[in-house]
Amino acid sequence: MREPDISIEECSYRRALEIVSNKWTALVIYALEGGTIRYGAIKSRIADISQKMLTQTLKQLERDGLVVRKVTPVVPPAVEYALTPLGTTLLPFLRLLKGWSAEHYASVSNAREAYDAAQKDALPG
Amino acid sequence: MREPDISIEECSYRRALEIVSNKWTALVIYALEGGTIRYGAIKSRIADISQKMLTQTLKQLERDGLVVRKVTPVVPPAVEYALTPLGTTLLPFLRLLKGWSAEHYASVSNAREAYDAAQKDALPG
DNA sequence: CGGTATCCGCTCTGATACTG
DNA sequence: CAGTATCAGAGCGGATACCG
Secondary structure (H helix, E strand, O other), X not given: OOOOOEOOOOOHHHHHHHHHXXXXXXXXXXXXXXXXXXXXXXXXXXXXXXXXXXXXXXXXXXXXXXEEEEEEOOOOOEEEEEEOHHHHOOHHHHHHHHHHHHHXXXXXXXXXXXXXXHHHHHOOO | OOOOOEOOOOOHHHHHHHHHOOOOHHHHXXXXXXXXXXXXXXXXXXXXXXXXXXXXXXXXXXXOOOEEEEEEOOOOOEEEEEEOHHHHOOHHHHHHHHHHHHHHHHHHHHHHHHHHHHXXXXXXX
């Protein structure tokens, strides 16, 4: 039997996926692309993200060294977030993904419709 | 209040994420990078993937038009999978992610350790 | 304003058993 | 070999309420 070469220990690709491949992480990084931005502004930019998920995602990104948090002690408090230099190294990857989607998403959408239609025909009438 | 510009309807980036950003999808595409490959061979390459998840992921990729399934009606059955032309357009993106991980994963790992150590210091002894 | 804490449903995921 | 079916647990993610 062949050895698995796509393992969590050996495959760097897989480790990167652990960082980025969840529902909100990449979206939040994308929202930070334009520079320092306040918590509320991020929330306004990303449709459907809850306060809990935004806070949780930002905390995780901070832990990973991809985002910095700056608190200005005023009343009411102002909290700003920005990408670290490490965080900005992810941007080319995100932009490529965006470009891919712009170019090919329609094809995926069409494929889905065709597939679903074929499935429906296969069922008994 | 500002309008969200990162919504599922308008943001192509977000749609791409829906395709790729789950635990196994990108890994399976990566396993198919080298060309046509049998079901069992994919399973051998990817550590820890269960039969259920592999089947489910392949089916979803087929629906999205990224992978083709070829059944050879012999006994025992032989089923092969390959990337479609559309599927191969994702490879540059995956390779970039892999390169990013090779270059920067250590930084993330270090950041995590530093963050966790700081958290521990903040707790009462 | 920018959180934290809690509850709760739902999906994702893996084990196990069975089929052609 | 390549699946399908079923079950059960863990964790994601949302709604709500409260705090500095």
